Amino acid sequence: MTSSTLGTPPSGWVNRHVLGFGRHSLAVAQMEIAKIGREPTELLTRAIQPALWLIVFGQVFTRTRAIPTGTMRYLDYLAPGVLAQSVLFSAIFYGLAVIWERDLGVVHKLLVSPASRSSLVFGKAISAGLRALAQAVIILALAAVLGVRLRTDVMSLMGVALVVVLGGALFSTFSFVIACLVKTRERFMGVGQVLTMPLFFASNAIYPLSMMPPWLRTISALNPLTYLVNALRALMIEGGEGTAGLGTDLLVLLAVFLVLVGIAANLYEGIVR
Amino acid sequence: MSEFELPVRPAVLTQALTRRFGELVAVDRLDLEIASGIIFGLLGPNGAGKSTTVKMLTTLLPPSSGRATVAGHDVVREPAAVRRQIGYVPQLISADGALSGYENLLLSAKLYDVPRKEQAARIDDALQFMGLTDAARAMVRTYSGGMVRRLEVAQALLHRPAVLFLDEPTIGLDPMARHAVWERLRESRTRYAMTVLITTHDMDEAEQLCDRLAIMNGGRLAATGTVAELKQRVGPSATLDDVFAHFAVGVITEGGSYRDVVNTRNTAERLG
Numbered sequence A: 001m002t003s004s005t006l007g008t009p010p011s012g013w014v015n016r017h018v019l020g021f022g023r024h025s026l027a028v029a030q031m032e033i034a035k036i037g038r039e040p041t042e043l044l045t046r047a048i049q050p051a052l053w054l055i056v057f058g059q060v061f062t063r064t065r066a067i068p069t070g071t072m073r074y075l076d077y078l079a080p081g082v083l084a085q086s087v088l089f090s091a092i093f094y095g096l097a098v099i100w101e102r103d104l105g106v107v108h109k110l111l112v113s114p115a116s117r118s119s120l121v122f123g124k125a126i127s128a129g130l131r132a133l134a135q136a137v138i139i140l141a142l143a144a145v146l147g148v149r150l151r152t153d154v155m156s157l158m159g160v161a162l163v164v165v166l167g168g169a170l171f172s173t174f175s176f177v178i179a180c181l182v183k184t185r186e187r188f189m190g191v192g193q194v195l196t197m198p199l200f201f202a203s204n205a206i207y208p209l210s211m212m213p214p215w216l217r218t219i220s221a222l223n224p225l226t227y228l229v230n231a232l233r234a235l236m237i238e239g240g241e242g243t244a245g246l247g248t249d250l251l252v253l254l255a256v257f258l259v260l261v262g263i264a265a266n267l268y269e270g271i272v273r
Numbered sequence B: 001m002s003e004f005e006l007p008v009r010p011a012v013l014t015q016a017l018t019r020r021f022g023e024l025v026a027v028d029r030l031d032l033e034i035a036s037g038i039i040f041g042l043l044g045p046n047g048a049g050k051s052t053t054v055k056m057l058t059t060l061l062p063p064s065s066g067r068a069t070v071a072g073h074d075v076v077r078e079p080a081a082v083r084r085q086i087g088y089v090p091q092l093i094s095a096d097g098a099l100s101g102y103e104n105l106l107l108s109a110k111l112y113d114v115p116r117k118e119q120a121a122r123i124d125d126a127l128q129f130m131g132l133t134d135a136a137r138a139m140v141r142t143y144s145g146g147m148v149r150r151l152e153v154a155q156a157l158l159h160r161p162a163v164l165f166l167d168e169p170t171i172g173l174d175p176m177a178r179h180a181v182w183e184r185l186r187e188s189r190t191r192y193a194m195t196v197l198i199t200t201h202d203m204d205e206a207e208q209l210c211d212r213l214a215i216m217n218g219g220r221l222a223a224t225g226t227v228a229e230l231k232q233r234v235g236p237s238a239t240l241d242d243v244f245a246h247f248a249v250g251v252i253t254e255g256g257s258y259r260d261v262v263n264t265r266n267t268a269e270r271l272g
């Protein structure tokens, strides 16, 4: 034999499983992040839609006061909702990249490697979260220009960044799961379009839960986007607060994310069959 | 006890390996034994079940029944152990076009736990060996078909696999590029003492590159042996084309679904 290390896994359980998970996730995330940096125009074009929401919708409804947001100005109320929306929209089509990789054969290469499926899914989720963060920076800058009362202390900003990454990771993994189920681009586009708007409107992104009929309120309470909006509202805006408490919001987001990673890791192999 | 007295374990062993897709039996009770250290060619018309066999051996697809071991590990019960021992270049394009050649190799090195301090040296060595040093920093989408294939082989070799699986590696390549890939394969086989399983439609490739061949037809093993043995079985002056026609008879019109043709053409187009 030529090499004694041939095909031997790294020694030690912790090194192999725990550190291995970290190393493999990081490797995948690093490559995905390199790709984001190469498409800066995409980040900008994707910022157009949220900009319109803030500038047009936000200005008009702030003036008419049609939406009761208590002591908060409507524009301040809306800004975290628009940020959450951009997180959702930038992540929800992540599955297209997964299908693209499947049609090529990149997935095959990833799946025959010794890296665990969950580390691959996790790495991709984190990179999608960071993509959402890059988007968020643009939107926050715009909100500041429009005079939204943003919190500017370091802790709040770090909190917002963390929640944006978590939200992007969550919705991209949701998208990943759908991609594994439908497998083709056409079907994915169909499902993606059908899901996005209901997710958005059945949340408190642009109007408070109190305005909703009871059935919609129930759906909103099951919608992860509501928790994302809540967390952002509490962290981002002077005097802003969510409806359930920041701790609950973060726990729900984290739990949903981890469950989705588990599901995606289990479905991932099926995509090449 | 000396290592030489142990019976040589076959690199690949399948017993009644079967895969169904609904009604269709894509691989039908396949018995295959591939000795360690050889280049083994798997031939067969479109839809014969070559890729399905390779996918089962690389743990991508669970068999419907039967069993298979690769490098001594069962593909169903020990998939993780199998994955550490194999390299795989799929029929489709597996290099990431949005990354550079270097980045593609780095990703492989990391996913295969190549020790950190060895990564750079191995990648440089692989790039040089494959003649890609100058193109290392360019995006793979700007590569020619031959360069992409050489990069993919380099990626698959980085962790020094015991068995390398190549699914139609030279499809869509011009003769020069094809010869370059063959050269690299021959040399790495000797360098790393590995076994190579290659599927192909190219009789030239089968004849010049492979030590042994198997011909599949409609999911079944139609014949196996060295090129010379197979020729002898068909007739005194038979060519490998004659051998292929003889053993793959009757399916040329029925084999190969729309989906196969689309896949093959896509690959050829992306490489071409």
Ligand SMILES: Nc1ncnc2c1ncn2[C@@H]1O[C@H](COP(=O)(O)OP(=O)(O)OP(=O)(O)O)[C@@H](O)[C@H]1O
Residues within 6 Å of the ligand: A272, A273, B021, B024, B026, B044, B045, B046, B047, B048, B049, B050, B051, B052, B053, B091, B256, B257, B259, B260, B261, B264
């Ligand atoms: N995921 C799948 N679902 C349904 N049928 C499949 C699937 N994959 C392969 N098949 C069918 O199984 C048969 C064998 O396919 P396979 O891809 O193994 O053939 P092949 O020998 O590799 O052909 P080619 O030379 O065209 O690559 C074909 O009839 C194909 O249509």
Ligand SMILES: [Mg+2]
Residues within 6 Å of the ligand: B050, B051, B052, B091, B167
């Ligand atoms: Mg094939």
